[in-house]
Amino acid sequence: MTSASRTTEGSSIAHARWGSSVPWASRLQPQNLLWLLLAAILVVLILAPMSTLVIASFTDAQTGNWTLSNYAEAYGRARHVTALTNTLKMGAAVVALKLLFGVPLAWACTRTDMPGKNLVRYGVFGAFIMPPYLGGVGWILLAGPNTGWINRAWFWLTGATEPLVNVFTFWGLVLVTAIGGFFLVFVFVSSAFEMINSEMEDAANILGAGPVKTALKITFPLVLPAILGSALLSFLGAIALYGVPALIAIPARFPVVVIQLSEFFSFPLRVEVAAAYSVPLLLITVGLLGLQRLILRRKGYTSLTGKGGERRLVKLGRWRWAMFAYCFAVVALAVLLPFVVLLLAAFNRSWTAGFSIDNFTLRNFHYALFEHSSSQHALVASVGIGIAAATLAILLALCIAYIVQRRVLPFGQVLAFLAVSPYVIPGIVLAIGFYAAYALPPLALYGTYTILVLAVATRFLPIAFTTAVAGMRSIHPEMEDAVRILGGGRLSVIRSVVGPLLKRTLAGGWLLIFVLAAQELSTAIFLVGPNTRVVSVVLLDLSEEGRMEVLAALGTLLLLMIVAVVAIGVRYLGRDFMLRRS
Template identity: 55%
Template sequence: MPDTTIALREPGPAARRTTWFGRLRHVEPVTLLWAVLIAALLFLVAFPLLKLLAVSFETQGSGAFTLANYGTAYGRARYVEALLNSLTLGLITATIAVVLAVPMAWAVSRTDMPGKGFTWAVVLAAFVMPPYLGAVGWILLAGPNSGFLNLAWRWATGAEDPLFDVYSFAGLALVIALHSFPLVFIFVKSALDLVSSEMEDAANILGAGTWTAMRKVSLPLVWPSILGGFILVFLETIALFGTPAIIGIPARINVVTTQLWQFFEYPVRVEVAAAYAMPLLLITVGLIAAQRLVLSRKGFVSQTGKGGERRPIRLGPWRWLLFGWCAGVGLFAVALPLLVLIQASFAKAWGRGLTLDNLTLRDYRLLLFEHEMALTSVWNTIWFSGVAATLAVGLALLIAYIVARKLVPFGEALGFLAMAPFVIPGIVMAIGFYAAYAPPPLALYGTATLIILAFTARFLPIAYANSTAAMRAVHPEMEEAARILGSGRLHAIRHVTAPLVKKALLGGWLIVFIVASRELSAAVFLVGPRTRTMSVLLYDLSEAGNFEVLAAFGGILLVITMVFVGIGMKLVGRDFMLRRT
């Protein structure tokens, strides 16, 4: 009887390939997108931080486990002192910022103070001006020997001691606060806009005056926003590099960020830097958690059931005193530093003052036509920031869409990863990227790719917050109607959702571009000889001490920034940056 057994053969490569593609064809596109987004966020956020943590426990060269890096990082009194200095500086700066901003926010939101548009302009200008450029302006104003304010003080009084020494702990804190107060202003003003006048009316009926009602009713209701602004300024201060480097190093005030920079001097000790950066990350996460814990135990309600009316409080003659406060903040935060920078940029020698024989275009000619890196750094800044903004907004929009439409299980995990860089100081993020992607096999140190990726991760929370707000404003019924008529999901997104959110996305793109173009804390650790940005070149010029060239280059950066701010105001709205920050 013949053998009828049929031999089963393994499918050939072509058949296996067909089977694989057949299975892939049945996978929902949104599931693939979810997987791609998870991979992108792990690459941008999770892996650099995990690598930073791992490197902090590795021996240089061998990679063996060790705790010696932490012993080195905190084994010297100077290193511990730098950490304490940062914490003290953060507390003092945040306190000054609250004192400056809260009266301004209350005046703009609740009173009949004149010049509210002017006050908004002051806040926007202080926000737009890079902090390290403002620091240079204050060196020219309040340097102990040749600062203009101190020279005028000596001329007027005959005193030998300076009126104000910017090279001091108080000077450093004040200069940082003058460029940080807009963060508190935005938080508090937005909260005060929601407080009904009925609350203050009730206090007035019970005998409270205007100032008592403000102190005991209005401000307690916005206490969460004041606390949030305080914590944000504190965290920004302890993570700031430019101003502490420009003012603090000559003043011999060592802080965490400048100490981290010293660990990157030859020979680079990235393992010690990683260990030294860990407390900065823990402090940041701890403060955010503490804020949520404190506020969760107390209720803050400012809305009435029938929609309260808001009326401006009439201050009488006091409104001019309040306007004087706002104008004074604008004078010291914006006008004086900007004027002295303009003067220095056109001066042969800035200390000789503004005279005809001292005027020159030499510095601008040097930067535009002769300097080896100036125009290259301008181009680097524009295209690094532009690509990073595009990647951040594109990634944020996809994540916000999936989270808002609940397209996949655990979609909130994407949103968590997208917002995680918010609690990671920029300098810590930069060291994480250095540890993860600078060594072989990728060896990306000093490349445009590494800088763009770091900028994308650093400012992804801004883009995500903006995209989330935009997606919430678009009802899903519009997409559903398009899909009922036969449109696919991607087609509906492209032709229905995208046109409705494009204005908001443009605003988010411009904000990310502007803040990336002035970023120094992350860039200074990652740039190479040919990938320097304008902010890094400005810092290099400040180390050289040539304030005339530095002021001229800072003017070029401000012009570029104001061009994009003007585009944003024209296309998105006058306060597009402050509404979305």
């Protein structure tokens, strides 16, 4: 059967099932109701929090009437407006720095003969594994103005009284935020570089274009959609990140949106004002998406092959090692330096005293595991939430992908849009939407693991959905038809055909989501209760208490847990499973 005939047949079946001539009794079969239920779940997870957020921003907390007073209170003070403008300025600077880090590394690892490519790739994956707030703690230990190890070495070597570096500044905040998230740029752009056929560059060279002109006119315009997409997501991630600003922006006296939102959630609680303060972030997101589409529509660069062709590496010559030195410097800033200083602090009685035999101790790990009131419980909770959220996201995404790809419902593309929409909703806005929709009566889910699992699963649903869709496209529909001819229903098809064939693909997506969910802070910070604390929140509490040694020990345990999960992925799914699934 040809592809065209299958498409026509599938459309006829869909029309026969959902057309006006089909009785409602035939439509309301148990399996059809199940697909409708799954669709309803997706709508509830995404539309309900966002619509509740917008409605709450226009609702008076006392009377329940429509009002604009929440917006007046949210933006009626100069400090609140300054926090918004600071956030936009910080986001733009972070995007520029992420592109400066990620694009050259992606080009060097995919298009050149640079040595040490595997080392750089593992370093970039290390930047993904390292939670941003742990990287921030590492840089506080390194570049604190008075007790940071870099400045202490500077004072000792030169006798100076002024610090060499100070992380508690605007550019310190930008640097730490950027090095904690350039992995996304690397993944997007390296994947695009790998799809470029060298024949297009050869044609430009034959026509007289040099390497620089070829790169500017051919290579980089072809990856412009990937660069813009990664820039958009990097901006959204930067303005919604909570951990790094909480560690650096507050001491630097640089107000940003996420810190102001946390103040709205302190006593007295002002959810409606927080909602009003969050709505402009959604409008900014919509504006950036429109700008991205406008730029891409006007440019129109594309590859006619539709797939990767022959790729010849660019010979860097004497610049090979210079390129490697740049890549290694980026990896050292993002992973090596903060991890080493965290590890040293974890084994120190006092991190300000420097590393020595007399200062060595295992007490911090013992305290974090067995004596601290929240640490042990938080580790278990983070693992449990990661497992539950990843499982829920994968199962829901598989069913939605099946509905979309097999046209089970007539509005499948709407479901597809909803499934990927959380990717462009700032995590902190999503958390406030969940709080407004489900934390208060009548559901009253605040302080439960249920709201955490639902919010985190929704946060990373786009990753699960894109993974499931990519896998579904590789399965021929005739394999499923064979099961249905033998009397099996669609659930039997998923259980007997789709699930087994996609188990490696889905396992890769599950592991990726687990890693992200176990370290999530921006969503969790507004939804945790006294008895549902997770590791990321406990680490933030320890930093506020100044207990850096215990924080470093607990953070090291979290990293070991994440590395163990990644090692499982490398063992069973290949070393680049994260790159393929992202």
